[in-house]
Amino acid sequence: MCRLFIGAEPGLWQPQTRSMRLDGVSTSVRLERFFWAVLEEVGRRDGLTLNQLVAKLSRECTEAGHDPANFASFLRVCCGRYQALQLAGEIPVATDVSIGSLDAEGILARERVRHIAARPAASRQAEAASRAATS
Numbered sequence: 001m002c003r004l005f006i007g008a009e010p011g012l013w014q015p016q017t018r019s020m021r022l023d024g025v026s027t028s029v030r031l032e033r034f035f036w037a038v039l040e041e042v043g044r045r046d047g048l049t050l051n052q053l054v055a056k057l058s059r060e061c062t063e064a065g066h067d068p069a070n071f072a073s074f075l076r077v078c079c080g081r082y083q084a085l086q087l088a089g090e091i092p093v094a095t096d097v098s099i100g101s102l103d104a105e106g107i108l109a110r111e112r113v114r115h116i117a118a119r120p121a122a123s124r125q126a127e128a129a130s131r132a133a134t135s
Contacts, residue, residue, distance in 0.1 A: 020051045022058040029054065029072055038079040046098045088114075 012034040019028045031039075036050070043053035054075070061074055082099075085091040090107045091099065 018050070020054060022055050023062075029075070031072055031075060035076055035079045038082060039075065041095065042078070042082055042099060045095050046100050085111075 013032045015030050016033050016036055017028050017030040018036070019026065021027070039053060040050050043050050046053075048056065057075065057078065058068070058071060061071065062068055066074065082091065085107065086093055088111075090110070091097075091102065
């Protein structure tokens, strides 16, 4: 099993630092090359450069109240979610379909249903009991 991972091109996990301006502030972000490549693909889908995409994600992350100190981790999770949503059929593999054109609310709702169904029955029952006790 591990051969699939350790046999991959070592350049994929080499860290690369990119300098950019996020909301007028010069900063640098350090990610592995694999993640930069995924982010470039996501940006291309919506006609954005890598810097434009990262700036947009930073702005929206801040507006949503997320911790900006964990931004590199947020970007890694964005890449993982992008690929997982492609595998789930929620994001078309064809890169000519923009991410912005997708029904984000519908995708998130279906994702919540999948996550609830995947949890053990005891966990779902405890949540239901907790909700019933607070209403």
